[in-house]
Amino acid sequence: MKTIIQNYPNLDEARKRQKTPTNFIETNFNIDCFNRWFEDKTYFIRTYGCQANVRDEETMAGMLNAAGATRVDAENEADIIIINTCAVRENAEDKVYGQIGNLKSIVAKSRRVIALCGCMVEQPEILKKVMDTYPYVQLFFGTHEINQLLQLIYEVSQTQSRIVDVQSKPGEVIEGLPCQRTHPYKAYVDIMYGCDKFCTYCIVPYTRGKERSRRFSDIINECKKLVEQNYQEITLLGQNVNAYGKDLDEKKDFADLLEEVAKLGIPRLRFMTSHPWNFTTRMIDVIAKYDNIMKFIHLPVQSGSDEILKKMGRRYSRQDYLDLVELMRQKIPNLALSTDIIVGFPNESEEQFAQTLDLVDRVKYDSAFTFIYSPRKGTPAANLKDDVTYETKAKRFKTLVEHLEISISASSENMVGKVYPVLVDTVSKTNANMLSGYAENNKLIHFAGPIDLIGKIVNVRVKESHTYSLIGELCHE
Ligand code: 5AD
Ligand code: SF4
Secondary structure: OOEEEEEOOOHHHHHOOOOOOOOEEEOOOOOHHHOOHHHHOEEEEEEOOOHHHHHHHHHHHHHHHHOOOEEOOOHHHOOEEEEEEOOOOHHHHHHHHHHHHHHHHHHOOOOOEEEEEEOHHHOHHHHHHHHHHOOOOOEEEOOOOHHHHHHHHHHHHHHOOEEEEOOOOOOOEEEOOOOOOOOOOEEEEEOEEOOOOOOOOOOHHHHOOOOEEOOHHHHHHHHHHHHHOOOOEEEEEOOOHHHOOOOOOOOOOHHHHHHHHHHOOOOEEEEEOOOOOOOOHHHHHHHHHOOOEOOEEEOOOEOOOHHHHHHHOOOOOHHHHHHHHHHHHHHOOOOEEEEEEEEOOOOOOHHHHHHHHHHHHHHOOOEEEEEEOOOOOOOHHHHOOOOOOHHHHHHHHHHHHHHHHHHHHHHHHOOOOOEEEEEEEEEOOOOOOEEEEEEOOOOEEEEEOOHHHOOOEEEEEEEEEOOOOEEEEEOOO
8 A cells, every 4th residue: 555644743843832823724614525425434433532632533523424424333333433542641552552453353344444643643653653563544644634634534545545644833723613512511612722831741742732722702602602502511621721812912811711701601611721830810710700610620730849840840839839729729619629640750759759648638639630650752751761660650659549539538528418519411330220420529429310311400419428429319409
């Protein structure tokens, strides 16, 4: 099979940040040119990783639906298979290797277009590895080429070639692409793309380009439509939402945006992710002011040690973080806090790890995501020599989880006997008679109730608490 390399990624290019204004592209979404090729095709998409990837999947599904293709739930029924990848840690990549490996058995049976996209293919060495190992993957495109999806699939099918189109560039803001939302009542809304923070361990600024904000009016219009369509929850998405608007001509920041969206009357408004650096008092005041802004903040700390924070390039000290948490708690009663923590950053000492445990004990998080440091080729931290063994890291990881579980359990315990509005999400995975949904503080509650409550906000009294979930009963009064 011939390989056509239209663009190949390059980490030096990906690292570049120019002070040039963001390029806005209005898509005139035109599907006529594909000779109705998509109309009798089926497609399957599997997404790994963060909410940004989930939102990208919704765009790809929207484009394929608009072209007439039909979504299926099983790979072997699909003419087009898209694997949307994550590169943030090695175990995310390993899952993708497993998935692509599994596809081998079904490719032999018939001709399909198998595509790999997302953050993994943005890394030159990984792209080479997957191209060499999996000859049946015919299409590779990056986070900047999603708008080219139909064109690329069509080209592969017509030329029977392998196509690689992965540009390393700052990226644009593309408006007007269709979107097939995953949920009928909960929506993700991108407010910005990319990241300029370059934390020394993180690959995201290389895979997703520069920080660039969508125009204020485009976001508001999208949210207005969601309110009209009776959506119950909007989550505003960005790698670092505090940076919203810094690159725009109009003088709007994240506090302005949050306030304006809250005023549209969506029942629940969430946002993620917030960097602790540059989280302004005005943002806190807006969160406190509007009842429909959920009193839940995901505030990744990464480490409790000043030395490690510095080596990570996080731009705040442990005290800055603790002061910010105190201010948030002062101004926002009943605030629930969650975080991300990395253990085993290169050469992390026992003392530095103890600082993380101490911070965790002080903040008393309601929930948390914990990770063992995973070197990402191309990032500065990956070049550091590391004298900490994996066993030590794994042991620290376990200790950290034990510390976190104390406050996580206590905050769940504290909910017992009280009534919480819950946005009903699904039938419980473990018990078909139970519904599940999230309270304002993002805790998952299971309770018995009729299936037609899915998508509604109902009052639930919490009866029992477990570390990571709660059991409640529907309040009928
Ligand atoms: N190793 C481990 N965890 C990482 N994260 C990002 N990069 C790495 C890495 N190289 C974690 C951070 C971030 C979350 C999304 O993933 O905690 O906040
Ligand atoms: Fe990665 Fe840091 Fe940007 Fe988050 S803020 S995406 S951890 S570089």
